[in-house]
Amino acid sequence: MSEEKKTTRRGIAAAKSLKKLMADYFYEMDDAAKTGSRKIAWCTSVGPAELLRGMGFLVYYPENHGAMLGATRMSTDLIPYANAMGYSPDICSYLTCDVGSYLQKKTPLTMAYNIESVPRPDVLVFNTNQCRDVQDWFAWYSRELNVPLVGVHTHRDIGDIRAYQIKDIASQIEDLVPGLEKVTGEKFDMDRLKEALGHSRRTSELWRACLEAAAASPSPWTFFDATIHMAPAVVSRGTKAANDYYELLLPELQQRVKEGVAAVEGEKHRLYWEGMPIWGKLRALSEQLFSLKSCVVASTYCNSWIFGQLDPDEPFESMARAYTELFIVRDEPFKEQYITDCHEKFKFDGILFHDAKTCPNNSNNRYGMPERLSKKLGIPVLTINGDLCDLRCYSEEQAKTNIEAFIEQLEER
Amino acid sequence: MTDKQPETRNLKPATPLKSGSSTRNPLFAGVDVGASRTKVAILDAEKRLLGHAVRKSGIDFTETAEICLKASLNMAGALREDVASCVSTGYGRKNVLFSDETKTEIGCHARGCYHYFPMAMTIIDIGGQDNKVIKLDNQGRRLNFKMNRKCAAGTGAFLEEMSMRLGIPLEEMDSLARKSEEMVELGSYCTVFSGTEVLEKIRQGKKVTDIVKGLFFSVIKRVLEMDSLTDRVAMTGGVVAHNPILVEMVEEITARDILVPEYPQLTGAVGAALFAMEDKK
Numbered sequence: 001m002s003e004e005k006k007t008t009r010r011g012i013a014a015a016k017s018l019k020k021l022m023a024d025y026f027y028e029m030d031d032a033a034k035t036g037s038r039k040i041a042w043c044t045s046v047g048p049a050e051l052l053r054g055m056g057f058l059v060y061y062p063e064n065h066g067a068m069l070g071a072t073r074m075s076t077d078l079i080p081y082a083n084a085m086g087y088s089p090d091i092c093s094y095l096t097c098d099v100g101s102y103l104q105k106k107t108p109l110t111m112a113y114n115i116e117s118v119p120r121p122d123v124l125v126f127n128t129n130q131c132r133d134v135q136d137w138f139a140w141y142s143r144e145l146n147v148p149l150v151g152v153h154t155h156r157d158i159g160d161i162r163a164y165q166i167k168d169i170a171s172q173i174e175d176l177v178p179g180l181e182k183v184t185g186e187k188f189d190m191d192r193l194k195e196a197l198g199h200s201r202r203t204s205e206l207w208r209a210c211l212e213a214a215a216a217s218p219s220p221w222t223f224f225d226a227t228i229h230m231a232p233a234v235v236s237r238g239t240k241a242a243n244d245y246y247e248l249l250l251p252e253l254q255q256r257v258k259e260g261v262a263a264v265e266g267e268k269h270r271l272y273w274e275g276m277p278i279w280g281k282l283r284a285l286s287e288q289l290f291s292l293k294s295c296v297v298a299s300t301y302c303n304s305w306i307f308g309q310l311d312p313d314e315p316f317e318s319m320a321r322a323y324t325e326l327f328i329v330r331d332e333p334f335k336e337q338y339i340t341d342c343h344e345k346f347k348f349d350g351i352l353f354h355d356a357k358t359c360p361n362n363s364n365n366r367y368g369m370p371e372r373l374s375k376k377l378g379i380p381v382l383t384i385n386g387d388l389c390d391l392r393c394y395s396e397e398q399a400k401t402n403i404e405a406f407i408e409q410l411e412e413r
Numbered sequence: 414m415t416d417k418q419p420e421t422r423n424l425k426p427a428t429p430l431k432s433g434s435s436t437r438n439p440l441f442a443g444v445d446v447g448a449s450r451t452k453v454a455i456l457d458a459e460k461r462l463l464g465h466a467v468r469k470s471g472i473d474f475t476e477t478a479e480i481c482l483k484a485s486l487n488m489a490g491a492l493r494e495d496v497a498s499c500v501s502t503g504y505g506r507k508n509v510l511f512s513d514e515t516k517t518e519i520g521c522h523a524r525g526c527y528h529y530f531p532m533a534m535t536i537i538d539i540g541g542q543d544n545k546v547i548k549l550d551n552q553g554r555r556l557n558f559k560m561n562r563k564c565a566a567g568t569g570a571f572l573e574e575m576s577m578r579l580g581i582p583l584e585e586m587d588s589l590a591r592k593s594e595e596m597v598e599l600g601s602y603c604t605v606f607s608g609t610e611v612l613e614k615i616r617q618g619k620k621v622t623d624i625v626k627g628l629f630f631s632v633i634k635r636v637l638e639m640d641s642l643t644d645r646v647a648m649t650g651g652v653v654a655h656n657p658i659l660v661e662m663v664e665e666i667t668a669r670d671i672l673v674p675e676y677p678q679l680t681g682a683v684g685a686a687l688f689a690m691e692d693k694k
């Protein structure tokens with residue numbers, strides 16, 4: 001196996017606009033927090049963001065902050081402060097690094113945007129569709145900042161989605177409205193919700209199309225690129241700004257496909273990434289795989305921000321459906337079929353499972369799925385032990401050797 | 414020749430292996446720089462093991478690899494320029510300045526083991542710092558592999574730590590365990606917890622021989638829970654080489670005959686040398 005080499009890659013031009021979009025997003029929020037010009041809601045990543053947008057909130061996502069703490073590798077130093085407060089090193093490291101960041105008054109926003117602190121919330125809104133940790137996380141801030149906490153409790157491990165589940169979730173979302181009206185001091189306006197839903201639906205369509213560009217061989221971009229370019233789909237969904245961004249990115253990706261531009265020069269192997277990103281090691285992993293001529297073409301993670309069911313004509317029901325049909329909410333057979341369908345579409349020849357120590361919810365290797373999928377799809381799988389933000393749980397050397405050996409294994413086939 | 418950028422740039426440059434062209438029979442070198450020990454194997458074109466050496470890897474992997482190469486060439490009665498090609502493997506594979514290529518230890522163990530036992534099998538390698546379970550098909554191709562996770566459980570490091578705690582030399586553990594009459598079972602995963610458990614057993618008056626056997630049993634349990642065993646089973650690695658009781662215990666627990674290559678500790682180095690030979694073809 002040859003050594004890792006640094007090679008120049010043709011960058012994605014839209015990245016420039018991405019930087020601006022993100023800066024605008026944070027400056028607008030910072031300004032609102034300082035002047036009180038707009039109400040700010042904190043929302044979990046797959047929480048009812050459209051409702052919040054539709055009610056005029058600026059929406060801030062602590063998970064995005066967690067990812068930034070991870071990517072800047074501030075997280076590993078900050079997590080222990082939350083641990084010392086009784087929040088175990090075994091629970092979500094987004095939670096612990098974010099709380100640590102609050103306690104230590106340190107945020108990557110300062111370095112990136114010269115913003116002193118994250119925006120103070122007026123309300124905290126969660127959805128347990130992804131895990132219980134988000135509720136506990138927001139509850140901590142609710143106590144600390146004396147801010148109202150509301151949320152949706154989703155059914156979990158669902159196979160077929162039943163009408164009673166949708167009815168329940170839809171009414172839970174609708175029930176949030178009076179409390180939120182109290183915070184905004186304004187009456188709920190259905191048209192504004194529908195508008196936000198329309199935007200969000202469009203964001204989903206565009207984002208899906210961007211991700212599907214990677215079905216081309218060679219792939220025009222990688223999972224590692226997508227973890228960066230997904231930011232607007234995460235923080236600005238339900239706004240026109242997000243759509244404008246993807247209207248820019250999508251044609252660029254399509255053009256790359258047309259011209260045969262490979263994200264990984266001489267692409268030899270195509271892989272699927274299952275589980276959370278290892279935020280602090282994205283670059284290292286991307287470079288290693290690049291040098292091994294291996295492209296991670298698809299991932300469950302980036303796909304998680306596709307809410308294809310959103311429909312302005314059925315606001316609450318469609319939100320319920322969109323938030324419930326997500327991979328993370330579903331049972332093992334559904335998840336396996338989902339990855340099988342991805343295999344069909346993206347034609348990958350191996351799967352990397354990331355077993356994130358602090359996120360059992362999004363570590364799908366723990367109930368025998370790698371073994372079952374390997375058998376079903378006839379492709380090898382590898383589990384990498386690590387974590388999203390807590391690099392104390394990650395052995396870089398071991399992960400690198402495992403990946404290198406995995407690619408050797410693919411080459412023997 | 415790969416254009417390597419080894420991490421140890423400040424070290425004095427090694428003499429390139431292919432500095433002269435030898436008219437003698439070409440040899441092939443495999444260098445396995447493990448976190449604990451460095452192993453070198455020299456094979457001739459007939460795949461005969463002519464020379465080999467094992468040293469503590471220490472902190473200067475480059476230097477240790479050099480020393481091992483010299484020792485094994487000495488044993489083979491060969492010169493540096495007789496080596497036609499060299500592959501390095503193991504934790505410190507990128508620190509071997511004279512190798513032509515690197516391969517992972519997983520690949521090299523598989524290759525080495527298949528050389529001795531050309532059949533479908535499960536390989537259990539117990540090394541100083543990590544374990545591997547590798548499955549091969551009957552062509553020697555890897556079907557899958559697993560390395561142990563991030564702790565010492567089930568590795569040589571665990572045994573080393575425990576031998577220190579018990580105050581007995583590592584090399585005596587095998588013979589002590591053989592004297593055990595009633596093995597003491599240890600329950601915990603963690604090396605620190607196991608340490609406490611061992612102290613507890615001593616307090617309870619358990620015999621050291623029985624505790625030592627329990628320590629070996631603990632290593633085996635950790636390894637067996639990594640993967641299922643399919644087809645024939647082979648065991649390799651330094652810990653196996655120095656503690657053959659492990660093989661006997663696995664045979665007893667699994668009711669299988671276990672295959673063990675002649676020099677279990679050299680399996681990775683032999684595999685690397687075989688890759689070196691194939692690369693030359």
Ligand code: SF4
Binds near residue numbers: 091095
């Ligand atoms: S899904 Fe995982 S990473 Fe996301 S908030 Fe929950 S525990 Fe944390």
